[in-house]
Amino acid sequence: MSGIFGLLTLSDTxxxxxxxxxxxxxxxxxxxxxxxxxxxxxxxxxxxVDGETPNxxxxxxxxxxxxxxxxxxQAQSAAGKRTGSWDVAYPLEDFGRDLAWDxxxxxxxxxxxxxxxxxxxxxxxxxxxxxxxxxxxFDNTARTFVDPLIGSLTVQPLANGDSVVYPPxxxxxTEATDNHYLESGYAASAISDTNNPLVTIRDxxxxxxxxxxxxxxxxxxxxxxxxxxxxxxxxxxxxxDRYIQVGNDTNVPTGLPPVPTSARVLGRCDGVWVAEWRxxxxxxxxxxxxEAPAPLVKxxxxxxxxxxxxxxxxxxxxxxxxxxxxxxxxxxxxVRNRLNGVVMELGTGGTYTIPTAYA
Numbered sequence: 500m501s502g503i504f505g506l507l508t509l510s511d512t513x514x515x516x517x518x519x520x521x522x523x524x525x526x527x528x529x530x531x532x533x534x535x536x537x538x539x540x541x542x543x544x545x546x547x548v549d550g551e552t553p554n555x556x557x558x559x560x561x562x563x564x565x566x567x568x569x570x571x572x573q574a575q576s577a578a579g580k581r582t583g584s585w586d587v588a589y590p591l592e593d594f595g596r597d598l599a600w601d602x603x604x605x606x607x608x609x610x611x612x613x614x615x616x617x618x619x620x621x622x623x624x625x626x627x628x629x630x631x632x633x634x635x636x637f638d639n640t641a642r643t644f645v646d647p648l649i650g651s652l653t654v655q656p657l658a659n660g661d662s663v664v665y666p667p668x669x670x671x672x673t674e675a676t677d678n679h680y681l682e683s684g685y686a687a688s689a690i691s692d693t694n695n696p697l698v699t700i701r702d703x704x705x706x707x708x709x710x711x712x713x714x715x716x717x718x719x720x721x722x723x724x725x726x727x728x729x730x731x732x733x734x735x736x737x738x739x740d741r742y743i744q745v746g747n748d749t750n751v752p753t754g755l756p757p758v759p760t761s762a763r764v765l766g767r768c769d770g771v772w773v774a775e776w777r778x779x780x781x782x783x784x785x786x787x788x789x790e791a792p793a794p795l796v797k798x799x800x801x802x803x804x805x806x807x808x809x810x811x812x813x814x815x816x817x818x819x820x821x822x823x824x825x826x827x828x829x830x831x832x833x834v835r836n837r838l839n840g841v842v843m844e845l846g847t848g849g850t851y852t853i854p855t856a857y858a
Contacts, residue, residue, distance in 0.1 A: 503532045503617060504610045514782075526820040529617060536621055537809035540628065543759045546718065547632055549793035549835060551803040551808060555649050556588040557671070559835055560831035561666050585663045588652035590644040590831030596620055596629050599823045620826050625811045627828070629759075629778060635795055635832040636785060637842060637857040638681040640830055644831070654833045657794060657840045664839060670708035678852040679703060679841045686843040687782050690728040696843050697769050700786035703841045708791045714770030716789040718756045721773060724781040725845070726765060729773055737766040756789055780854040786841040794840040798831045 506528040522601050541548075561584070598616065600608070639659045644652045658665065660678035667673055681703070685694045700719055709715065721729060730737065738752050739745045752767045762776035771786070779785060787794065800806040810828045814820030834840075 502610075502614045504614070505527050506531055506786065522819050522821045525613075526812070527812060532617065532811060533621075533810055539760075540625065540809070542757070544628075544632065545757060545793065546759070546787055546789065547636070547793055548795045548797050548832070551797045551799045551840050552589065553799060554589070555591070555646060555652060555798065556586065558584050558586050559837075560584045562840075563812065566672065585655070586653075586839065587655050587833060587835050587837075588644070589747075589796060589833035589835075590654055591798045591800070592631075592831050593648060593827065593829050594624070594730060595825060595827040596623060597825050600821070602822075605822065618748050621810070624826070624828055628830070631830075631832050632795065633778065634857040635834060636840060637780075637783070637854050639842070639851060639853060655837060657834055657842065658837045663837070665707070669710060670706070677838070679838070681841065681843045682848065682851050683843055683845045684847060685845070686847060687725055687728065690725065690732075690845070692733050695732060695769060696784055697773070700784065700841045700843055701769065701771050704786055704788045707838045708788050716756070716772075716776055717770065717786060718758065718764075718772040718789060719784050719786045720758075720762065720776045720779050721784050722779045722781040723775050723777050725784070726775050728770065730740070730765060732768050735766055735768040735773070738764050780856065782845040783854055784843045784845070786843075788839050791839045792836045793816070794834055795832045796835040798833065800829055836851065 503525070581800040598620070635654075636657070639656045641656060641659075641661070642654050644654050646652055658677045660676060660680075663676065664674040665677050667675070668677075681699065683694070683696050683699070690696065697719055701715070701717055704717055705715055706712075729735065736750050736752055738755065739749070745751055752764070752772075755764050756772050756774070758764060758774045759776065761778065764773045765773045765775050767773065778812040799808040806829060808830075810826065813827055814825040815825060841852070846852070
């Protein structure tokens, strides 16, 4: 049998749910299953998340601009130092679910029922991780998180036009503020080769990370409601159906980006990858530069705490660990690289509006 029971040497009919030895074996097999899930989850989010940190607050540094002094004779050049930096902080919250059974319920439980229960927990964990991640990206306001051990922390969004000055963009030598929460100025229905949001998002990212010959490695995530309009752009090159053999004279995108498992790459257009992800709200787009540090970091507990990282199983009863289980995930997402991410709202309201689900 595949799944958790596939990791056991026990048969499906053994009384693993009731006996002490059987429950311990099943608990260990489930933990192995969850460890694989945690690894897959981390891999699927690498576009957005630049690893884990136990730090609650950091200072992010980048080089500043300016020119060298013109020297002549014995003249001493002026002293100088790098000035580009900003402070960021990360929340750490506790999410979980308790499961409990009595010996009768366990005695009649089938392997399929147990697998479905575990899979339900994994789905719920995936949902909360994705929601917290997207909230950290779509919310353009700084927020206060009260850490019970540290106190108040200011969690920053992507560049939002506040007082922070960033390194000079291409074509400039002067540090300046910036805003990566944009409104298109036209409705989604008006997307065209003239009203092309992909170009705007590409230019906003490339001005910070460089405009490469042959374009850069960027991806823009869209909702499926915008797929038809984007696919209709004149420069759009679709990713072919994997069940259709492509002709020799057909352009085919290569080197696809590692998007989340629930997203799919539609193709490439005007120097960016286009990925359809139905969890992006309709009328919104998110652009990420794949060769710059990802925008978010995941805060976890310090290693010395012994609490672990990722989704954890905590047995309340050592002899029969399956009878009462606490499923726990302590984490929080915060923006670290405020420049690697552009959010665009397709609308005509004048300013960016946070999607209702993430306000």
